[in-house]
Structure formats: C-alpha cells, structure tokens
Amino acid sequence: MLKFxxxxxxxxxxxxxxxxxxxxxxxxxxxxxxxxxxxxxxxSESYLINCxxxxxxxxxxxxxxxxxxxxxxxxxxxxxxxxxxxxxxKYGVPIxxxxxxxxxxxxxxxxxxxxxxxxxxxxxxxxxxxxxxxxFFDVLVCGDExxxxxxxxxxxMRAAQKLNLKTSxxxxxxxxxxxxxxxxxxxxxxxxFKDIKTPNxxxxxxxxxxxxxxxxxxxELDPFTAHLxxxxxxxxxxxxxxxLTVGIHGFGAIGGGYLAQILSHWDGYTRPKKIYASxxxxxxxxxxxxxxxxxxxxxxxxxxxxxxxMEVIDAENIQQMxxxxxxxxxxxxxxxxxxxxxxxxxxxxGLYARHIAHDEKAIEPLTLLIILNKVGAKQLxxxxxxxxxxxxxxxxxxxxxxxxxxxxxxxxxxxxSKLTDQxxxxxxxxxxxxxxxxxxxxxxxxxxxxxxxxxxLNPEQERQATLYVEDMRRNFHPxxxxxxxxxxxxxxxxxxxxxxxxxxxxxEKMRQMILVxxxxxIQLIKNRLWNGVHAMLAWKAVSSGHQTIGVALADPQVKQFxxxxxxxxxxxxxxxxxxxxxxxxxxxxxxxxxCEHAYKDPSARVARDPLRKxxxxxxxxxxxxxxxxxxxxxxxxxxxxxxxxxxAVQVEGLSTEQVTEYIQIQFAKMFIALRGERQTEIxxxxxxxxxxxxxxxxxxxxxxxxxxxxxxxxxxxxxxxFV
Numbered sequence: 001m002l003k004f005x006x007x008x009x010x011x012x013x014x015x016x017x018x019x020x021x022x023x024x025x026x027x028x029x030x031x032x033x034x035x036x037x038x039x040x041x042x043x044s045e046s047y048l049i050n051c052x053x054x055x056x057x058x059x060x061x062x063x064x065x066x067x068x069x070x071x072x073x074x075x076x077x078x079x080x081x082x083x084x085x086x087x088x089x090k091y092g093v094p095i096x097x098x099x100x101x102x103x104x105x106x107x108x109x110x111x112x113x114x115x116x117x118x119x120x121x122x123x124x125x126x127x128x129x130x131x132x133x134x135x136f137f138d139v140l141v142c143g144d145e146x147x148x149x150x151x152x153x154x155x156x157m158r159a160a161q162k163l164n165l166k167t168s169x170x171x172x173x174x175x176x177x178x179x180x181x182x183x184x185x186x187x188x189x190x191x192x193f194k195d196i197k198t199p200n201x202x203x204x205x206x207x208x209x210x211x212x213x214x215x216x217x218x219x220e221l222d223p224f225t226a227h228l229x230x231x232x233x234x235x236x237x238x239x240x241x242x243x244l245t246v247g248i249h250g251f252g253a254i255g256g257g258y259l260a261q262i263l264s265h266w267d268g269y270t271r272p273k274k275i276y277a278s279x280x281x282x283x284x285x286x287x288x289x290x291x292x293x294x295x296x297x298x299x300x301x302x303x304x305x306x307x308x309x310m311e312v313i314d315a316e317n318i319q320q321m322x323x324x325x326x327x328x329x330x331x332x333x334x335x336x337x338x339x340x341x342x343x344x345x346x347x348x349x350g351l352y353a354r355h356i357a358h359d360e361k362a363i364e365p366l367t368l369l370i371i372l373n374k375v376g377a378k379q380l381x382x383x384x385x386x387x388x389x390x391x392x393x394x395x396x397x398x399x400x401x402x403x404x405x406x407x408x409x410x411x412x413x414x415x416x417s418k419l420t421d422q423x424x425x426x427x428x429x430x431x432x433x434x435x436x437x438x439x440x441x442x443x444x445x446x447x448x449x450x451x452x453x454x455x456x457l458n459p460e461q462e463r464q465a466t467l468y469v470e471d472m473r474r475n476f477h478p479x480x481x482x483x484x485x486x487x488x489x490x491x492x493x494x495x496x497x498x499x500x501x502x503x504x505x506x507x508e509k510m511r512q513m514i515l516v517x518x519x520x521x522i523q524l525i526k527n528r529l530w531n532g533v534h535a536m537l538a539w540k541a542v543s544s545g546h547q548t549i550g551v552a553l554a555d556p557q558v559k560q561f562x563x564x565x566x567x568x569x570x571x572x573x574x575x576x577x578x579x580x581x582x583x584x585x586x587x588x589x590x591x592x593x594x595c596e597h598a599y600k601d602p603s604a605r606v607a608r609d610p611l612r613k614x615x616x617x618x619x620x621x622x623x624x625x626x627x628x629x630x631x632x633x634x635x636x637x638x639x640x641x642x643x644x645x646x647x648a649v650q651v652e653g654l655s656t657e658q659v660t661e662y663i664q665i666q667f668a669k670m671f672i673a674l675r676g677e678r679q680t681e682i683x684x685x686x687x688x689x690x691x692x693x694x695x696x697x698x699x700x701x702x703x704x705x706x707x708x709x710x711x712x713x714x715x716x717x718x719x720x721x722f723v
Contacts, residue, residue: 002109004171004224007189011170012106013159014137016117016124018175018195021131022094024052025196026084034079038072049197052176054118058149081123093131096193097243098214103136104240104269105218105225106171114139114159116172118149132241139163151178153186160186177203191217228268228511233494234303235265241309242270247324247331249347251279251312254371255334257296257416257490260307262498263332267509271309276324278315283421283457283465285312287428287487290469295486296416298494300597304486318349325350325366326357330506332369333381337612340372344384348392351385351401355393367406367504373531375523375617378409378501406504409519411526413587414495415534415594417601419488421457425465427487432468491600495590499526521577525584528573528626530591532619533565536640537595538606539647549606550599562595564636571633572626610644610652611662616669620644624685625670628678638689645693656697660690 002009018024028048036042047066051059060073107113113136117124121142128134139162141155148154160167172188174180175195183190184206192199192207193214204210211217246263248255255277264271279285288294289312295304313320325331325347335343355363370377382402389398457465499522500507502515516522534549540561541552552558566588573584613619624637645663648654667686671679 002106002111002224004189004221009111009169009171009189011112011114011160011163011165012173013114013116013156013163013170013183013188014173015175015179016115016119016127018052019173019179019193020096020099020115020133021127022096022195023084023127024175026087026094027080028196030080030083030087031076033083034076038076038079039067041067052178052195052197054149054178056118056120056143056149081120085123085126088127088130093127095131095133095243096214098218100133100240100242101218101267101270102214102221103133104238105221107136108269109225111171112139112163112165113137114141114163116141116155116159118143118155120144150176151181151185153182156183156186156188160188180206193217222509227509230496231265231268231511233298233301233305233496237264238266238269238271240270241273242266244272244329245274245276245327246272247328248275248277248334249321249324249331249343250315250334250339250371251277251281251284252334253416253418253490254373254412255332256284256294256307257418257492258412258414258498259332259334259369259371260310261296261305261492262510262512263330264307264309265511268511272329273309274327275307275310276328277310277312278321278324279312280315281421282314283424283462284489285314286466286469287424288312288489291487293486294489296490296492297488297600298492299600301494304488306486315346318346321346322350322353326354328366329364330367330369332371334371337372337374337377337380340381341384344381344388345392347381347385348388351405352389352393352397355397355401363404365405365504367408367506369500370407370409371412373412373526375520375527377523378407382407406506408503408507409501409523411499411519411522413497413499413526413590415493415598415601417491417598417605419490424487424489425457425461428465428468431487432471493594493597495594521580522583524577524622525573525580525587527619528569528623529566529584529587532613532623532640533562533569533591534595534606535610535613535619536565536637536643537562538603539610539640539643541603542607542647542651543643546603548599549595549601549603550597552603553596561636561639562592565640566591568627568633568636569623572623572630575630575632576626604651607647607651610648611654611659614641614644614663614666616666616673621666621670625673628674628681628685634685638685638692641689642692642696645689646696649697656694660693663690663693 014020016023017027028045031048032042043063044066047062051062054062056077063071063073103113115124115128115137119127119142121140121144124140124142125134128137128140139159141159141162143149143155146154146158156172157167160170163170167187168189170188171191172183172186173191173193174183175193176197177200180190180192180203190206190208192203192210194210194212199207199210209217209220211220248259248263260275260277263275266272288310293306293308293310295306297304313324315321331350333343333347351366354366358364370381372381374380386398386402389401392398393401496512497514498512499516499519500510500513501519502517507513507515537552537558538549540558541549544552544555544558546552546555546558553562570584570588574581614621616622617625620637620640624634624641627634627637641663645659648659649656664686667682671682674682
C-alpha cells in the first residue's frame with residue numbers, strides 16, 4: 001500500500017512501449033523499413049504518430065484509410081517485429097532512465113503490479129525479460145488478448161481485475177493520447193509521461209500527474225516511499241541495477257575498500273550498473289578485471305563482502321579517465337593530499353570532456369565526493385581544480401564548469417587497509433595452482449618461499465602474476481571452481497556511515513550517508529579525535545615494536561596511552577563544539593572498537609609522514625592549541641609530539657636538525673595565534689618537547705631508563721617515558 005498525495009494506492013499498471021521502454025522511435029524505424037520493403041512506400045511520420053497507443057486492428061484501419069484498402073498491414077507488422085527483435089537481441093531493450101528505481105520503490109511499497117500493452121504477448125514477454133523487469137509484474141495483459149484496444153478502457157480494466165483491485169486504486173502509467181484516454185476512462189489515477197509526441201491539451205486534461213521523464217516521477221514518489229535505514233555489514237546489496245554509472249578516482253584502501261561498498265548499497269532499492277575505479281597498480285587492475293569481482297574482508301566478523309559490476313581503469317590513460325567523468329553521475333575522489341595538485345589536471349580534463357560531450361545547456365550536473373581525510377579538503381581541491389580548468393579552457397568556461405557541478409566534502413568513519421602486492425601475488429599463486437589442478441594438468445611445484453608483505457614484487461614475480469591472471473581469465477567461466485575462491489584486496493572495519501556535506505540532490509536517498517550542513521565541524525572532530533590520536537598511537541606502537549595497531553593494543557602501556565590521549569582530545573573538542581557531544585561520544589567509541597580489531601592495519605602505514613601530521617592547526621598541534629586555549633591538560637599530547645619527531649628521525653631518516661627546526665616553526669606559528677599567558681605556556685611546552693626529543697635521540701631511550709636523567713623536569717621525564 002502506498003499513500004501517494006491524497007490517494008491510497010494498491011496497484012500500478014504500466015504501458016510498455018514509450019512509457020517503460022524507449023521503443024517508439026525504434027518501432028518507427030522498423031515500420032518504415034518494413035513498409036518500404038513490402039509496398040515500396042515508406043510509412044509517414046504523421047501516420048506513425050497517429051498510431052501511438054492504438055491496437056493492431058485500429059492501426060490497420062488507419063493504414064487502409066491513409067494508403068490502400070488492400071495494404072498488407074499484417075505482413076508489414078510481422079516484418080517490423082522481426083527487424084525490431086533483431087535490434088533488441090543485438091543491442092538490448094532501450095529502457096527509460098529511472099524506470100527500475102520507480103519499479104523497485106513501488107514493489108517494495110507492497111503494490112500489485114501489471115503491464116497493459118498493445119503489443120502481442122510474445123513481443124511483450126521477450127522485451128520485459130530482455131530488460132530484466134519481468135520480475136516486477138504479477139499480471140501481463142496484451143493487445144492480442146482484448147476485444148477493443150486503446151483508447152478503449154478495456155485493457156486497463158482487465159489488468160486491474162486480474163490484480164483483484166478497483167481501477168481507482170491503481171496508478172496507470174502512459175505516454176500516448178490513446179493510452180491516457182484508456183486509463184482515464186477506466187477510472188485509474190493517470191500518470192502521463194512525455195515521449196515522442198508532446199502532450200496536447202486533451203492529454204493533459206486527462207492526466208492526474210504529468211512528468212517530463214521518469215526521474216521526475218521518481219522525485220515525486222520519494223517522499224511517499226520508505227527511506228531505508230543504515231545497512232548492516234552483512235546485509236546483501238540490492239539485486240536490481242539502475243541505469244547509473246559511478247566512478248572512484250583512486251582505487252586505494254578507502255576507494256576500493258569503503259566507497260565501492262557505499263556505492264553498491266546505494267539507496268537500498270537499486271545499485272549502479274557500473275562502477276569505474278582508477279589505479280596505477282597494474283596487478284590490482286588486471287586481477288579485478290579478470291575475475292570481474294573482488295572482496296573486502298571484515299576480520300572481526302569473519303565475513304568477506306563481494307564487490308561486483310566494477311571495472312578498474314588505468315589512472316594514466318587519459319581517455320579512460322575522461323570516459324569515467326563523462327559517463328558517471330557521481331565520482332568519489334579518493335586521493336592523498338599530496339596528489340591533489342597533479343590529479344586536479346586529470347579531473348579538469350574529465351570535467352571538460354563532459355562539458356564538450358553534452359549539450360552545454362542540458363549537461364547533467366556531476367556530484368563529486370571529496371574523500372581527502374583533511375579539514376578544508378573541498379577548498380584545497382577547488383583551488384587546484386579551478387586553476388587547472390582555467391589553464392585548459394579559459395576563465396569563462398572554467399567558471400561555468402565549476403558552478404554547474406556539486407562539490408561535497410566528506411568525513412570517512414571507517415578504517416581500511418589495502419593488502420600489499422606480495423599478499424595479492426600469493427593469493428593469485430594459490431588460486432592458479434587450484435585452477436591448474438582442477439584442469440587435471442600437471443603442475444610443477446612452485447618454490448614455497450616466505451616473502452615479507454612489505455617487499456615489492458620482483459620482475460619475475462610480476463611476469464608470473466601476469467601469466468596467472470591471463471591464463472585464468474581466458475579459461476574462466478561462471479560455474480568454475482574459482483568462483484568459490486574470492487580475491488581479497490582490502491581489510492576493513494565495520495563502521496558503515498560516511499558524513500557528507502548536504503550539497504547534492506543525488507545524495508538524499510543514499511543509505512550509508514549522514515548528510516550534514518556543518519561538515520567542517522565533523523571534519524574537525526575526525527581530524528583531531530581519529531586522525532590525530534591514530535597517528536600518535538601508531539608512533540607509540542612502532543616505538544614499542546608492534547607491527548599492527550590491533551596487536552599493539554594488547555600492550556597495556558599502548559592501550560593506556562590511547563585512552564588518555566582520547567580523554568585529552570575529547571575534552572578540548574567538548575569545550576569548542578559542545579553541540580556535537582553525541583557525535584563525539586559515538587566517534588570515540590567507534591575509534592576504540594576499530595583500533596582493537598585492526599590486526600591487519602600496519603602501524604607503519606598509519607605512522608607515515610609524521611611532520612605533515614605535526615603541522616600547526618593539523619591533527620596533533622590543533623588539539624594542543626585548543627586545550628591550551630581552554631586551560632586543559634596537554635601532557636599526553638606533548639608525549640605524542642615527541643613520538644612523532646623520533647619516528648621522523650629513526651624511521652623516515654630525517655636529521656635531528658631538520659625535525660627540530662620544523663617543530664620550532666610550527667610552535668612559532670602557534671605562539672602568534674595565542675595570547676597572554678598562553679604564549680608563555682606554549683614557549684615552555686616547546687622547550688620541554690625539544691629537550692625530550694633530543695634526549696631520546698642522543699640516548700636511544702627505552703621506557704625503562706627514560707627516567708634516569710634527574711636534571712630533567714617532571715614533564716620532560718613523563719614525555720621521555722613514552723619514547
């Protein structure tokens with residue numbers, strides 16, 4: 001049952017040609033060709049338009065009046081059917097955009113559904129099955145099964161009767177004058193769509209609702225259909241594919257391990273027919289494309305989630321990248337901050353190609369999700385993208401393109417890690433050996449050498465991996481044993497939501513998106529509470545010899561360090577953005593849960609690039625400054641800063657002088673931003689941090705002997721204790 005505006009609706013009855021399928025134009029072509037072949041005279045456009053919605057008998061009588069009493073109309077129609085079927089079987093049924101979304105919403109609202117078409121049953125069934133929409137309908141009433149065709153109401157009345165409903169309880173979808181007259185006279189709730197023929201006054205007078213396209217109908221239906229809640233991790237993706245294509249610019253941990261899942265859940269009713277994702281990693285690209293699928297592993301649930309309908313493209317192939325931007329309705333930009341300046345040129349080329357490919361006035365706005373894990377990510381991207389577009393197409397066109405599309409900042413609420421090339425290589429080798437054994441071929445035993453995941457593939461491994469993929473791809477078929485062996489590419493935690501700036505109508509029904517107007521504040525929470533604490537936790541884990549975050553948290557000292565850091569950071573955020581107290585509590589607990597199960601999350605991955613994370617106003621020093629402003633404790637934040645400085649020297653190979661100078665510059669910037677006593681305090685903290693850092697580097701201190709230097713202040717001893 002559906003409460004649609006003021007009507008209680010129990011059923012929906014659809015015309016087929018011109019309403020669900022864009023077949024009227026195809027039908028015109030085939031009838032013209034068939035009439036020319038059999039009579040030497042091509043049916044005119046005006047005659048064909050007048051036939052819209054007529055039964056075969058009525059169209060025959062009209063042809064006799066228009067052309068000849070003895071015109072072989074049955075033979076012409078039969079030949080047109082043959083030509084049309086040839087086209088449909090070769091190219092598929094041209095479905096009206098938005099149709100499957102409408103069908104899914106009506107079906108999941110509990111409506112009984114029927115087709116009422118003037119086409120013969122044999123044709124109607126083939127088209128409905130070809131388009132994969134036959135499953136939506138309970139009843140099919142065809143033109144060769146009624147005494148009187150449209151505009152007589154018989155066909156709609158019979159469809160409603162078969163559904164055991166009153167016609168007044170049914171939405172009736174039509175596109176032609178004869179069709180809407182038939183539905184109106186039957187007593188249904190008429191839904192008229194524009195097709196080839198622009199509706200005249202008579203058609204509009206009989207339409208309860210009129211739409212330019214199916215998407216307009218979808219927008220009106222949306223408020224009356226259920227908004228599905230956040231999915232569970234193990235909840236299946238929607239079975240029905242819509243007609244949308246989406247893209248992921250950056251098939252990395254977040255792109256392939258999180259955004260692909262969000263796009264696959266879509267609105268819970270349907271999901272995109274195609275997901276493009278770009279990468280420069282040829283092994284990942286060839287492996288995913290060979291099997292047409294890959295998996296995300298949720299270790300804490302022992303669950304592997306399969307991603308399908310994805311094509312991984314070459315990030316260095318500009319034609320493929322332009323095609324992704326031209327064809328997609330949404331593109332998620334999942335890139336590291338340092339890549340934005342260069343990748344903005346590729347994004348600009350994609351948007352410009354889209355601008356050229358479409359009529360400038362009718363170009364569909366593209367929704368761009370900015371997944372950058374940084375406060376102010378949107379401004380950074382727009383700055384580089386605007387300049388790249390101006391260099392490419394000039395100021396006026398650049399401004400036009402930037403105004404036309406939707407740019408939406410985001411905050412990711414999940415930890416994801418990508419498996420290394422070595423791990424993927426081992427999976428391919430195992431699958432290949434099973435594959436060869438399945439073929440009953442003799443396989444020489446491969447040397448079983450343990451290889452560290454951190455190492456890259458050597459040339460021989462790269463060659464061998466390519467052979468594995470190519471051989472399996474050539475011989476792969478759906479029933480193959482390889483179907484039961486999923487290729488795992490990413491490890492992910494189970495947090496589902498993503499916070500997204502409420503700046504695009506396309507996002508309103510997305511199941512996993514929490515739309516917010518104040519995305520900057522959510523970014524601030526994520527940056528300080530997750531990113532900052534995560535970095536300091538990783539530096540501590542590495543200094544304690546733990547390879548992954550999950551393993552590190554089995555160490556009581558590391559776990560306690562995380563807890564006290566969270567307390568300090570949360571106290572500052574509570575003072576500065578108190579209205580987000582609920583988000584703070586939720587994200588804090590989510591962070592703890594994620595870290596405790598992050599056994600596949602390398603500490604080194606999280607710890608990398610420490611100086612960038614120690615810049616002023618960023619994830620660590622930003623929290624320090626906030627706590628100073630509100631006169632809150634900063635002891636463990638200071639310890640975290642020292643850990644990051646030590647990591648920069650001992651792991652990333654920077655000199656003590658470089659790190660010291662960098663931190664002094666950052667503290668100097670913070671000094672300027674503070675006032676009065678806070679300036680004195682920041683000077684003291686700066687000196688304590690530098691002293692503790694230099695002491696740690698000089699003595700290569702371990703926790704047990706960090707307190708031996710009696711000349712250091714108590715706070716310096718506390719800082720050194722954590723190195």
